[in-house]
Amino acid sequence: MSLFTPADGILKTHLTWDELQNGVFKAFGADAKFGPNKDVKDIGAGNGCLISPDWKSELKNVPQIFIVKICSQLSMVENQAIMENKDFINEDLIKQFENYVKQNHNVEVCLYELLKKYDVTDIPTPKIYFTQAFSEENPLNGYIIMEYVGDGTLYHLSDNISPEHMSQVMKALAKLQATGMKFTDDEKAHFQNHPYIVLFSKMLNEQGSNGFMTMLRQFGGERMKDKIDRLESVLPEVLDIKLIQEMPKSLGMEPVLCHGDLWATNLIWKNGASELELKAVIDFQNAHFGCPSVDFARIFCACMGSKDRKDNWESLLEKFYTYLEKELGAHNMPYTLDMLKKAYRLFFPLGAFLMLPMFGPTLHTINSNTDVEYKTKALMVMFEKAEGLLEDIYDFHQNNKQQR
Incomplete structure (x- = not known):
């Protein structure tokens, strides 16, 4: 069994x-x-x-x-x-x-x-x-x-959360990281297995990578062909799984408690008259001590439209950093704001790529819906996100190469 x-x-x-x-x-x-x-x-x-x-x-x-x-x-x-x-x-x-x-x-x-x-x-x-x-x-x-959480709502890849409402997620992550710094060494030892190292090192072998690119082409069709071709040309360089494990040490950052699988459906929201309220963060099975950019790249890619993500990722990280400073008080910060931004840039190509497999099952769910108006709107959001990710994976990767 x-x-x-x-x-x-x-x-x-x-x-x-x-x-x-x-x-x-x-x-x-x-x-x-x-x-x-x-x-x-x-x-x-x-x-x-x-x-x-x-x-x-x-x-x-x-x-x-x-x-x-x-x-x-x-x-x-x-x-x-x-x-x-x-x-x-x-x-x-x-x-x-x-x-x-x-x-x-x-x-x-x-x-x-x-x-x-x-x-x-x-x-x-x-x-x-x-x-x-x-x-x-x-x-x-x-x-x-x-x-x-009876009054809560789950949003999906086919929905967008505004940067203003994402500030609530930044506050929750600051509290999570601050809490992890209270743990003893023995308690931290339970959270040392990095999910990306274990999971994706097996999934992203040559067969898995080829299978994923085939799935991506089925999703994107002719509309995304050029962007997918461009991504595939640098894919072996992007799939540097060890980058995540080595990044905190290479940047001088103290590893912090990360959620590890922070994306759209692991947030529960309450719809108010004019505001969204974050009711709960769920599914902590990938929690680990590592680089905080893992959570930021994943949640920004999943929850925001491409334009909002591009225009607001830096300001959201800055807002998060002020929250973390407040949570830690007199305690030393585990990294600087510049380190955090650099870690985000370095991790983004891989982190965004690892979000793309979720588009397949979500597309299947959308296509099985009989509401034509919903389907049209959902597909518009999905394609805008996917095209933006394909562009930015390549651009961030090229910029990172130039900075080395």
Whole structure:
């Protein structure tokens, strides 16, 4: 049995209702018993499932619905199935990643435990009710019971967030980095496996790179052919995975706590009358100590249109830096603002390239929608982002070469 094969549990995972009930007892107490009309709803790959417990008795201060994030590779298998090109994500790769997926789940569990230990309440995250890590005794059932942010909205690659609203993300990242600086050396040791080194060094071999370029051409068609050709001419130079690992030391930066997978669907927003409010940052399974530009490049590429990203990345980094200074107070800063900007420029070509694989599954979702008006608008946003990324990957790379 493995995480990438369907099972008889909740939503075809290995987690059964009886096993979840045991976790619920630990989270909410012995009276928190599922009723006969308990229900589960899949709310999207990577977002977990929504549990309606139908409590047998009336309970105080216990949620009537909650999220269970079940660690599984089934969504990866589904993405592989819908992609026309099988070289980028294939069955062998999925099997290789099982241990990686388990380790990442345990990283997220550890981070939530440390946020609780240090009484960190000002980083916007869902309430965590219970966590279960993988272990030798528990090889198949890693999961997290957490708050359902009912008034929240997820945005996607086909949406744009304004630079003004992105300031809230900058503030959350400043708080995350400042929190990481409180960790002991033993606690930091849990976050030393860099996800990009492990994950993409396997995915971006020659076969994977060729498969990805094929997928990119299918997405871009004739419209993006010239830009894709230009990118492909420098691709071996761009795919310098070790750059990320070596960058903090080479620039004189202290490694800081990074989210590691900060992109559009890992932010939950609340729509106000005229403002967006960042309600929660989620999915910390790729948290690690490394170069902060990993988070900035990824979130800017995913959430902002190309023009907004180009015009505002420097001012957003400057705003972030003032937030970090405020969070750290008298504590020494882990790097200078100039170092941060240089790290962003150096990492951008690789970071932006690693965002492009997400366009394939998102395009599939858009094309399956029957709302013509939505589809037209979403595709317009997607192509504007993708074309801008293709241009800037090449331009940043060439500028970086000239600066060396």
